[in-house]
Amino acid sequence: xxxxxxxxxxxxxxxxxxxxxxxxxxxxxxxxxxxxxxxxxxxxxxxxxxxxxxxxxxxxxxxxxxxxxxxxxxxxxxxxxxx
Numbered sequence: 001x002x003x004x005x006x007x008x009x010x011x012x013x014x015x016x017x018x019x020x021x022x023x024x025x026x027x028x029x030x031x032x033x034x035x036x037x038x039x040x041x042x043x044x045x046x047x048x049x050x051x052x053x054x055x056x057x058x059x060x061x062x063x064x065x066x067x068x069x070x071x072x073x074x075x076x077x078x079x080x081x082x083x
Contacts, residue, residue, distance in 0.1 A: 010074075038070050059078065060074075
């Protein structure tokens with residue numbers, strides 16, 4: 001099942017912090033792997049239960065599956081993510 005990818009408006013701030021070449025790789029991975037296999041990536045627990053994470057190199061994508069679409073909530077380097 002291919003999911004439709006949407007981005008929360010606050011993700012634009014995350015884009016500005018990421019190198020352009022790395023951002024291109026992230027978009028390609030989101031459009032191919034995440035759109036096709038969104039339900040296969042690990043679910044978060046605790047206060048973030050219901051959300052999922054997708055790893056692209058040193059970057060993490062936090063998203064939620066809503067019916068037939070995926071809502072990207074945050075994209076950040078892993079060292080910033082787990083603070």
